[in-house]
Amino acid sequence: MLYYAEPVSKLIEELSKLPGVGPKTAQRLAFFLLRQSRSDAVALARAIVDAHDKTKYCSSCMNLTERDPCRFCCDEQRDQSLICVVEDPRDVVAIEKTRDYHGLYHVLHGSLSPMEGIGPEQLKIKELMSRLSSPHLREVIVASNPTVEGEATAAYLARLIKPMGLKVTRIAHGLPVGGDLEYADQVTLLRALEGRREL
């Protein structure tokens, strides 16, 4: 680092902090940015700051949004009887891409992980609970990840919500479409068998 001009070293250092970016990649990115026009570099810099300054959490569903409430919560065409609970704003996008879910969302911003000190207080669970009194609501779909933490979160939410007389469902586990039985892990296969449906 010593060998580069100070602003270049600084840029390499900052880029190295990005996930999956080692020193070599950081150098490559830094010199790419230096070769770009100043306006292109400024566009990236501005986008980084704007993403921070111009987005906030929707006060209802906790998704990242420009305006509060977000367009999902505003949209009266969406099915108000369903809330799909996800860990991350990216999961909302993944589900939207199926084009088959038209209910509401709730973003937890993580999953229960005692190992990392993430308890219910660190997640947007309080905010979820406050939405459950809506008279339209009938079902909460828990779409946390199929990981240990995601399952723990799902179990925790089910225990919390079921006593309120709401239906709580979990997205199905099974073989990914296009997958190969032979290469599926045992747990997935077990879940696929358990979740079998009549044809």
Add this chain to the structure above:
Amino acid sequence: MLYYAEPVSKLIEELSKLPGVGPKTAQRLAFFLLRQSRSDAVALARAIVDAHDKTKYCSSCMNLTERDPCRFCCDEQRDQSLICVVEDPRDVVAIEKTRDYHGLYHVLHGSLSPMEGIGPEQLKIKELMSRLSSPHLREVIVASNPTVEGEATAAYLARLIKPMGLKVTRIAHGLPVGGDLEYADQVTLLRALEGRREL
């Protein structure tokens, strides 16, 4: 992209322009940056703009520098009789890391590539030629990359500089240290044989 808040989409779009960053990586980076504190995000944004605004080419060696002339060109301890010609500012750093070269540098900012429309005018060759009249100079070491373009550049420079009575040398080709003869390509092996030295 449609599904994210506009500033987030914009950030993902800008990050996607970086080399080796596909849409998935861009999303991952964007959400990483959103999870960072605002001041961390601003630090990266500032580093990007500063690298543009606070560095320029050294008027002598064309390396990226904060002040002109750069610290290599300023340093009277360095051997004024040697100029090592490289393609890229990163190559200067690579050579500095050997801690065994104490001459001057010249950065071409590329290599001759007729396919990409890069001729001698697009490189800092004119600037190199103007340095060759220095009374101290005895040898020009051409350390362009061992690629077709790098070799063409080396040959071009040799033809240009030799008539001026200066020694022009090319860095050696051969097996990388720690490499394996069995896995070396034929051309490298051929060059290693040609360049053999008495023990």
